[in-house]
Amino acid sequence: MIKVEQLSHSFYIGKKGKQKEIPILKDINLSIKSGEIISIVGKSGSGKSTLLNLMSGYLKPVKGRLVIADTDVTEYSEAEWADFRLNHLGFIFQSFQLIPSMTAAQNVELPLVMKGIPEKVRKQKVEEIFERVSLQGYEEHYPSELSGGQQQRVSIARALIVNPPLILADEPTGSLDSETEEELLSFIKKLNKEEGITFVIVTHDDEVASIADRTIRLDDGRISKGAVAV
Numbered sequence: 001m002i003k004v005e006q007l008s009h010s011f012y013i014g015k016k017g018k019q020k021e022i023p024i025l026k027d028i029n030l031s032i033k034s035g036e037i038i039s040i041v042g043k044s045g046s047g048k049s050t051l052l053n054l055m056s057g058y059l060k061p062v063k064g065r066l067v068i069a070d071t072d073v074t075e076y077s078e079a080e081w082a083d084f085r086l087n088h089l090g091f092i093f094q095s096f097q098l099i100p101s102m103t104a105a106q107n108v109e110l111p112l113v114m115k116g117i118p119e120k121v122r123k124q125k126v127e128e129i130f131e132r133v134s135l136q137g138y139e140e141h142y143p144s145e146l147s148g149g150q151q152q153r154v155s156i157a158r159a160l161i162v163n164p165p166l167i168l169a170d171e172p173t174g175s176l177d178s179e180t181e182e183e184l185l186s187f188i189k190k191l192n193k194e195e196g197i198t199f200v201i202v203t204h205d206d207e208v209a210s211i212a213d214r215t216i217r218l219d220d221g222r223i224s225k226g227a228v229a230v
């Protein structure tokens with residue numbers, strides 16, 4: 001599902017002409033199979049979110065190659081990434097990233113609007129997905145009128161609405177209490193088992209890492225040796 005080869009990334013800080021290179025990820029090699037749940041762990045600042053942002057196309061690698069769903073996306077332009085994301089990737093974030101001025105249903109519908117799906121089909125899909133995430137009756141609520149767990153379910157519904165084979169999650173349980181976290185983790189397990197969706201989850205949380213088939217530990221921008229458990 002994902003092949004990362006010799007991937008490196010640096011940030012550049014300081015004024016133009018006097019820029020300093022800060023290497024963040026160094027020669028990352030990684031192969032993630034379809035249907036796996038992978039957790040990425042490591043100290044704060046080790047490069048976890050940077051790796052996820054490279055896999056999402058929000059950052060362009062300085063060096064290396066990235067293949068997702070048999071597609072070499074390394075040299076993709078922003079427009080190509082936007083299209084690729086709409087068809088292949090779902091995202092879940094700690095802060096949910098819902099649009100506050102839109103209702104739950106409008107938030108979930110948005111990827112379909114961007115794909116140009118006709119309204120009648122959109123409404124049908126939104127209805128189905130609200131049932132799937134057990135949020136019937138909350139369609140017209142705004143994000144501020146929902147609990148953290150409900151907002152996270154809306155964001156999962158938005159991720160699922162385009163049937164992506166891969167979901168990338170950055171600290172998905174970071175804002176949830178332990179009971180809601182457990183619910184989310186069993187839902188992720190269910191989606192993985194029943195629908196074969198691949199998950200890559202960046203986390204600090206041992207509970208999250210415990211549902212993963214493999215845990216990848218980043219240490220100062222490198223995958224630490226011997227820490228890749230199967």
Ligand SMILES: Nc1ncnc2c1ncn2[C@@H]1O[C@H](COP(=O)(O)OP(=O)(O)OP(=O)(O)O)[C@@H](O)[C@H]1O
Binds near residue numbers: 011046049051
């Ligand atoms: N836009 C940027 N410009 C310069 N440095 C950056 C930028 N974004 C991140 N960094 C630096 O890159 C390093 C890795 O950041 P990253 O967010 O990937 O770490 P992380 O492992 O996800 O950390 P955390 O667990 O705290 O979220 C950090 O030292 C951070 O300061």
